Each structure stands twice: as C-alpha cells, then as structure tokens.
Amino acid sequence: MRVVIQRVSEAAVHISGECVGKIAHGFLLLLGIETEDDASDADYLIQKISQMRVFSDADGKMNLNIQDVDGSILVVSQFTLHASTKKGNRPSFIRAARPEQAIPLYEYFLHQLQVMFPSEIASGKFGADMEVSLINDGPVTIIMDSKERL
Numbered sequence: 001m002r003v004v005i006q007r008v009s010e011a012a013v014h015i016s017g018e019c020v021g022k023i024a025h026g027f028l029l030l031l032g033i034e035t036e037d038d039a040s041d042a043d044y045l046i047q048k049i050s051q052m053r054v055f056s057d058a059d060g061k062m063n064l065n066i067q068d069v070d071g072s073i074l075v076v077s078q079f080t081l082h083a084s085t086k087k088g089n090r091p092s093f094i095r096a097a098r099p100e101q102a103i104p105l106y107e108y109f110l111h112q113l114q115v116m117f118p119s120e121i122a123s124g125k126f127g128a129d130m131e132v133s134l135i136n137d138g139p140v141t142i143i144m145d146s147k148e149r150l
Contacts, residue, residue, distance in 0.1 A: 001041035001105070001147075002081045004030040007054055007140035011074045013124040014131045021122035026071030028134050031109060032081025033102040034095045041146035042109040049073075050116055054140050062140075066117075073113060076124040076132055077106050099127060 005027055012022040027049065055064040055071065066073070079102070083091035097105070106126050114121045124130045 001034065001037045001045055001109075002032040002143070002145045003045055003049070004078075004081065005049060005052070005054075005142045005144065006030075006134060007137045008074075009135040009137045011132070011134035013074065013076055013122075014133075015125055015128045020130075021074050021076075021124055023072035023074045023120075023122050025069065025137075026120070027066060027073045028132070029073060029075045030078040030081060030132075031075055031106065032078050033097045033105050034082045035097050035101065036095075037097060037101075037105055037146065039105070039108055042105060042112060044146045044149060045144060046109065046112050046116065048144060052142070054142070070120075072120040072122065073117060074122045074124075075110060075113065076130060077102070077126045102126070 008026060008028045010024050011028040012019055014020065050067065051065050053065050054062050055066065055069045057063040079093055079096040082096040083093055084095065085091050103126050110121065110123055
C-alpha cells in the first residue's frame, strides 16, 4: 500500500461538479492499493500517519502530529501510485489491485481512520473520476510504502 501524504490548509474532492469531501487544516492522503496488500498494510500506514510529527509547534518546529492540532483527513483512492514506467511511454498498472480486492481494503482503511478520528475523516469515491483541489501547507509532501518497513 502506498500513500502520498500532503499537509494542507484545505482540500476538497469533487465528482461531476459536486463536492463529496472537504477538509480544512490536516492531511490529504492519496492512497494506492496493490495486489500484495492486506489489512496489516493499512494498519501500519494508519499508525504511522497518526503519529507523524509534521505540524508546527509554538516555536515553528515540526513537532506535532495530526491529533495534536485537531486536523482533519481527506482520503482519495489513486491506483496510479503503483504505475510502472520501466518499459515504453505508457505506464503499466499491473501491480495495482483490482476493484474486487482494493475496495474492501480502501473501506477498511477508511473505517480504521474513522475509529481513530471519529469526526475528522472525509473521502472521495473509489473508482470515480474525481477532481481534487488543495492548498499544500509548507509544502509538506511525504510518500510512504507499507512494503518498506524496517
């Protein structure tokens, strides 16, 4: 499972012109699920994200996590995070999980976040053509892959 974490001042996702998810200060998570992923990958990423100290304290140092700043989270599925560009000019998405595997893991990821942050989670719609807007704060952008654990 791969995630791009962006610290944002605000973010929103629209489908067919309708806003389906919007947050203020917090994280925009772009989440890609691959064929080898399972619930343990989601659990690992959620734990790391919840404790990631990338918000500024009173001294301006990145010392606070999302819970410390009462931040919100917007999750958007993005299978293109598993694109392979090794051959040719057209990316291959062979490693990206098919919907029958990815949707339950995406929903599990959302559910686990909602357990941890009961009123702070918004999301796009899996598989939809979405327009995502954001104001990246910092900018702070971090990429994590659950397969790169120690």
